[in-house]
Amino acid sequence: MDKKQNRNEWKRHGVQAVWALLTNSYLLGFAEGKIYRGKLKNLCVPGLNCYSCPGAVGACPIGAMQAVIGSWNFKFAFYVAGFLMFVGALMGRFVCGWLCPFGLIQDLLHKIPFPQKIGIFRGDKLLRKLKYVILLVFVILLPMFAVDIMGQGAPYFCKLICPAGTLEGGIPLVLLNQSMRSVLGWLYAWKNALLLITIFLSVLIYRPFCKYICPLGAVYSVFNPISVFRYRVDKEKCTGCKACAKVCKMQVDPTLNANHPECIRCGACKKACPENAIR
C-alpha cells in the first residue's frame, strides 16, 4: 500500500475511533463495572455496539430489534426497522466503513503482519450470503417464534453468536464484577471461543465478521445501491485500469458495480483512481 493510501486509511481510523469513543463515552462504567442507565439509551447507534458495554450511551440496533420482536406485545419492530431504513437509505454501508466500532477492531487486527493473508478463496461468494441467513433466522425468526410460556423470545443472535457483545460487554463486565465471575458457564466459554476465532480470522482475512456474519451489514447492504450517499464512476474518465478493484479489501470491482452490496465505502478505490473517475 502506498503512503497516500496509508495516510487516508489512518484518517478513516481516526474518524472510527472518535465515533467509537463518542458512542462509548460513559467512562465511569469502565471504572465501576456498571452500564449507563440514562435516557439516551432510547436511541439506537448506527453501528454494532453492544448496549451492555460499560461505556455505551446508546442502544445496539440489532439487540434492540430482537428485544422488540421478542417482546410478548410486539411482533414487529417499527422503530428499529425504521431507524435502520433511515440510516441505510442515507448512507448504506458507509456505517460499516466509518461508524462501526467492531469494524474498527477488525481493521486494526488485519494490520497485524501474518505470512499468508487470505484475499478471496473458494466458497467466499457463497459464504457472504450467510449474513442474510443469520439476519433472518437469529435476529427475526427465532426471537419471534422460539418463545417461552410468557411469549417472550430471547435475543438469539446476541446470545449465541455476537462476538462484539463478548468483547465490549462480556469481558469487561466479568473482569470488573466478582458476582458475575461466579456464574460463568458453557455459554460464556462458547462466546469467548467465537470471539477468539473472529480475532484470529481477522488477522488473516479482512473483516471476516462483516463479510460473512454481521446481520447489520446485511441490512445496510440492501440499501447500498439506492442510498443517497453512494459512489458514481465517470465512464468517460475511467480507463479500465482496475486500480480501484486492486485496492479493494472487500473484493469489489467498482467499475462493474460502484455500489455493490459488499462495498463498505471506505474510500480506498476513490483515492486509488489515477483519473479521479470515482465520485
Next chain:
Amino acid sequence: MRKFLHVSKGGVCLAALGLVMMGIGILRGEMPIVLQKAINICMECIGIG
C-alpha cells in the same frame, strides 16, 4: 445543483419512510422496550444468561 439533481430519489423516499416507521414505532410504545433492554445488563449478550 448538478450534485443535487443526482441525489437518489429512491434513497430519499426510503429515508422518509424510515422516519415514518420510527414515528409509528414510537407511537406504539416500542421505545420503552428498547430502553428497558438497553439500561439493564443483557445477560444473553455478555454470555451469562
